[in-house]
Amino acid sequence: xxxxxxxxxxxxxxxxxxxxxxxxxxxxxxxxxxxxxxxxxxxxxxxxxxxxxxxxxxxxxxxxxxxxxxxxxxxxxxxxxxxxxxxxxxxxxxxxxxxxxxxxxxxxxxxxxxxxxxxxxxxxxxxxxxxxxxxxxxxxxxxxxxxxxxxxxxxxxxxxxxxxxxxxxxxxxxxxxxxxxxxxxxxxxxxxxxxxxxxxxxxxxxxxxxxxxxxxxxxxxxxxxxxxxxxxxxxxxxxxxxxxxxxxxx
Amino acid sequence: xxxxxxxxxxxxxxxxxxxxxxxxxxxxxxxxxxxxxxxxxxxxxxxxxxxxxxxxxxxxxxxxxxxxxxxxxxxxxxxxxxxxxxxxxxxxxxxxxxxxxxxxxxxxxxxxxxxxxxxxxxxxxxxxxxxxxxxxxxxxxxxxxxxxxxxxxxxxxxxxxxxxxxxxxxxxxxxxxxxxxxxxxxxxxxxxxxxxxxxxxxxxxxxxxxxxxxxxxxxxxxxxxxxxxxxxxxxxxxxxxxxxxxxxxx
Amino acid sequence: xxxxxxxxxxxxxxxxxxxxxxxxxxxxxxxxxxxxxxxxxxxxxxxxxxxxxxxxxxxxxxxxxxxxxxxxxxxxxxxxxxxxxxxxxxxxxxxxxxxxxxxxxxxxxxxxxxxxxxxxxxxxxxxxxxxxxxxxxxxxxxxxxxxxxxxxxxxxxxxxxxxxxxxxxxxxxxxxxxxxxxxxxxxxxxxxxxxxxxxxxxxxxxxxxxxxxxxxxxxxxxxxxxxxxxxxxxxxxxxxxxxxxxxxxx
Numbered sequence: 086x087x088x089x090x091x092x093x094x095x096x097x098x099x100x101x102x103x104x105x106x107x108x109x110x111x112x113x114x115x116x117x118x119x120x121x122x123x124x125x126x127x128x129x130x131x132x133x134x135x136x137x138x139x140x141x142x143x144x145x146x147x148x149x150x151x152x153x154x155x156x157x158x159x160x161x162x163x164x165x166x167x168x169x170x171x172x173x174x175x176x177x178x179x180x181x182x183x184x185x186x187x188x189x190x191x192x193x194x195x196x197x198x199x200x201x202x203x204x205x206x207x208x209x210x211x212x213x214x215x216x217x218x219x220x221x222x223x224x225x226x227x228x229x230x231x232x233x234x235x236x237x238x239x240x241x242x243x244x245x246x247x248x249x250x251x252x253x254x255x256x257x258x259x260x261x262x263x264x265x266x267x268x269x270x271x272x273x274x275x276x277x278x279x280x281x282x283x284x285x286x287x288x289x290x291x292x293x294x295x296x297x298x299x300x301x302x303x304x305x306x307x308x309x310x311x312x313x314x315x316x317x318x319x320x321x322x323x324x325x326x327x328x329x330x331x332x333x334x335x
Numbered sequence: 336x337x338x339x340x341x342x343x344x345x346x347x348x349x350x351x352x353x354x355x356x357x358x359x360x361x362x363x364x365x366x367x368x369x370x371x372x373x374x375x376x377x378x379x380x381x382x383x384x385x386x387x388x389x390x391x392x393x394x395x396x397x398x399x400x401x402x403x404x405x406x407x408x409x410x411x412x413x414x415x416x417x418x419x420x421x422x423x424x425x426x427x428x429x430x431x432x433x434x435x436x437x438x439x440x441x442x443x444x445x446x447x448x449x450x451x452x453x454x455x456x457x458x459x460x461x462x463x464x465x466x467x468x469x470x471x472x473x474x475x476x477x478x479x480x481x482x483x484x485x486x487x488x489x490x491x492x493x494x495x496x497x498x499x500x501x502x503x504x505x506x507x508x509x510x511x512x513x514x515x516x517x518x519x520x521x522x523x524x525x526x527x528x529x530x531x532x533x534x535x536x537x538x539x540x541x542x543x544x545x546x547x548x549x550x551x552x553x554x555x556x557x558x559x560x561x562x563x564x565x566x567x568x569x570x571x572x573x574x575x576x577x578x579x580x581x582x583x584x585x
Numbered sequence: 586x587x588x589x590x591x592x593x594x595x596x597x598x599x600x601x602x603x604x605x606x607x608x609x610x611x612x613x614x615x616x617x618x619x620x621x622x623x624x625x626x627x628x629x630x631x632x633x634x635x636x637x638x639x640x641x642x643x644x645x646x647x648x649x650x651x652x653x654x655x656x657x658x659x660x661x662x663x664x665x666x667x668x669x670x671x672x673x674x675x676x677x678x679x680x681x682x683x684x685x686x687x688x689x690x691x692x693x694x695x696x697x698x699x700x701x702x703x704x705x706x707x708x709x710x711x712x713x714x715x716x717x718x719x720x721x722x723x724x725x726x727x728x729x730x731x732x733x734x735x736x737x738x739x740x741x742x743x744x745x746x747x748x749x750x751x752x753x754x755x756x757x758x759x760x761x762x763x764x765x766x767x768x769x770x771x772x773x774x775x776x777x778x779x780x781x782x783x784x785x786x787x788x789x790x791x792x793x794x795x796x797x798x799x800x801x802x803x804x805x806x807x808x809x810x811x812x813x814x815x816x817x818x819x820x821x822x823x824x825x826x827x828x829x830x831x832x833x834x835x
Binding site: 108125126151168222248250252269285313335 | 342358378404420422440456474478481482483485486522
C-alpha cells in the first residue's frame with residue numbers, strides 16, 4: 086500500500102491499511118490514522134519550529150489528494166478529505182470530516198469545527214475560528230490584520246451553518262453569525278447578524294436568508310440550507326438535522 | 336523521450352514522439368496524441384468514478400506544463416497548452432488549442448470551444464459553456480450554484496469573442512454574450528449584452544466596447560479585439576478573422 | 586546535502602553548502618548562491634527562449650520552499666525566501682531578501698526592490714515595477730493590459746513603503762505612491778497619492794494613512810508602519826528606519 090518511491094520516516098506513526106502514493110514524503114513527527122489514503126507528491130508533517138514539537142495528527146479514514154502539504158503541529162479528526170495542492174500550516178485543530186478544496190491554504194493557529202467544507206482556493210488566515218457545518222466557496226479570504234503589516238492578529242469568526250460565497254473577503258475581527266449568508270464578491274466590514282444575507286463592497290444587509298427561494302421550487306426557502314441539502318453528510322448528522330430542520334424537502 | 340522516473344501505465348495509449356517528464360504519472364485510462372509534451376510532476380488520467388469509464392483524451396501536439404493534473408473522462412482537441420499546476424476534472428470537452436493558465440482549475444462537466452485562452456488562476460465551475468475565441472483573465476470565477484450549497488447547477492455561458500477581465504465573478508446562469516467585455520473586479524449578476532462593456536459591483540452597462548480606444552492609437556477602437564490582436568492564432572483563424580474584421584490594424 | 590533523488594544538471598553552478606531536496610530538478614542555466622536551501626519538488630532554472638540565454642541567479646542564503654518553479658533569466662539578491670508552489674518567470678530582477686508567499690505568481694519582466702514581501706497567492710503581472718519595503722497581501726493582482734487582449738503592456742508601479750491589502754486589483758499603468766495604503770478588495774483605477782488610503786470599487790481616497798490608529802494603542806498611528814513593525818528585517822534596515830521614523834513604538 087506504500088509506493089516504493091515514497092519517502093517515509095521511520096519515526097512516523099502510521100496506522101493500519103494506510104496507502105501512500107508515488108513520491109510522497111512523510112516526515113518524522115506524524116501520526117496517520119487507519120485506512121487513510123495519501124496520494125502522490127504530498128509532504129506530510131512538514132517540519133516547523135512553530136509547531137513546538139507537536140505532531141501532525143491525521144484521523145482515521147482520511148483522504149489527502151495529491152501535491153498537498155501539511156505542516157507538523159496540526160490535528161484533524163476522522164475523515165479529513167482534501168483536494169489537490171492543499172497547504173495547511175501548524176497549530177490548526179479541526180473536527181470531523183473537514184473537506185478542504187483544491188489549492189486552499191489554511192495558515193495555521195485556526196480552530197475548525199465538525200463538517201466544515203471549503204471549496205477551491207480558499208484562504209483561511211491565522212487565528213480564524215470556524216464553527217460546524219459551514220460552507221466557504223472559492224477565493225474567499227478570511228483576514229486577520231486590521232492595519233497590515235502589524236503584530237495585531239484579529240481572527241475572523243464564522244458560526245454554525247454560515248455560508249460565505251465566492252470571492253468574499255472578511256475583514257479582521259469580524260463575526261459571521263449562525264445561518265448567515267455572505268454574497269459573492271463582498272467585502273464584509275461589519276458583523277453579519279444571525280440568518281441575514283449581506284452583499285456588496287462594502288457589504289450591506291439585504292434581507293433574511295429565508296427570502297431566498299429555491300430556483301427549482303420557488304415556494305420553498307433555500308435557507309436554512311440543511312432543509313434541502315444533505316449530500317455527503319453521515320446519518321448521525323442528517324438525523325440531528327431532521328430534528329432541527331424537519332424532513333429533507335424535495 | 337520518456338523520463339526514466341516517469342510512471343506509465345501499460346494500459347495508457349500513448350502516441351508517437353510523445354515526451355513525458357521527470358516523476359510524472361500516466362494512469363490507465365488515457366489517450367495521448369502524437370508529438371505531445373507532458374512535463375514533470377504531472378498526473379494524467381487521474382482516476383475518478385465520475386468519469387463513467389471514459390478516457391482522458393489529449394489531442395496531438397499538446398503541451399502540458401509541470402505539476403498539472405488531468406482527470407480521466409475529459410477530452411481536448413489538438414494543441415492544448417497549459418501553464419503549471421493546472422487542474423482539470425472529468426467530463427470537460429474542449430476544442431482546438433485551448434490554453435489554460437498556471438494554477439487554473441476547470442471543475443468538470445464543461446463545454447469549451449476552439450481557441451479559448453485563460454490566464455493564471457481562473458476557476459471555471461461545473462457546467463460552464465464557453466464558446467470560441469474567448470479570453471478569461473486571472474482570478475476570474477465562473478460560478479454555478481444560485482443558493483449555495485444546493486443541488487441546483489446553473490452554469491455560466493460565455494459566447495464567442497467575449498473577454499472577462501481580472502477577478503470578475505460571474506453569477507450562476509448568467510450569459511456573457513458575443514464580443515462583450517466584463518471589467519476587472521466586477522460582480523456580474525445580469526446577462527451581458529452583445530458588444531457591451533459592464534463593470535462594477537454589481538456590474539452595470541457602461542458603454543459599447545467600441546468606445547474603448549487603443550492607448551497607442553486613440554483613433555482606433557480596441558474592440559472587437561481581433562482587429563489588432565492576432566498573436567498566437569494559426570493562419571486558418573486569422574484568415575477567417577480577415578474576412579470578419581478586415582486587415583489587422585497597427 | 587543534495588538528496589539522491591534530485592536531478593541536477595552538471596552545467597548548473599551551485600555554491601557551497603547548498604541543500605537540494607527530494608525530487609527537485611536543477612536545470613542547466615542556473616547559478617545558486619552559497620548556503621541556499623531548495624526544498625523538494627522544485628524546478629529551478631526552467632528553460633525558456635524568452636530568457637535570451639540569461640541564467641537564473643539565486644543569491645546566497647536563500648530559501649525556496651517545496652513545489653516552486655523558477656524560470657531561467659531572472660535574478661535575486663541575497664536571502665530570497667519563498668513559500669510553497671511559487672512560480673517566477675523570466676527577466677525579473679529582485680533586490681535583497683524578497684519574500685514571496687505560497688502560490689504567488691510573478692509573471693516576468695518585473696523590477697523588484699529590496700525587502701519586498703508578498704503574502705500568499707499574489708499575482709504580479711509582467712512589467713510591474715516594485716520599490717523597496719513594500720507589502721502585498723493575498724490575492725492582489727497587478728495588471729498590465731489596458732484593453733485585453735492586446736500588445737500594449739502598461740505595468741503597475743508600487744513605490745517604497747506602500748501596502749496593498751487583500752484582493753485589491755491595480756489597473757494597468759497605475760502608480761501606488763510611497764507610504765500609500767490600498768484597502769482590501771479595492772479596484773484601483775487612479776494613481777494613489779503619497780501617504781493616502783484608498784478603498785472601494787472603484788477605489789476612492791478615504792484619508793491620510795496617519796488617521797488609522799493602532800487597535801492595541803489608539804493614540805498611535807498605524808502608519809507609517811515601520812514605526813511599529815520591524816520583525817524580520819535586518820539591523821541594517823531597522824537602523825536606517827530609526828533615523829527615518831524614530832525609535833520603534835510599543
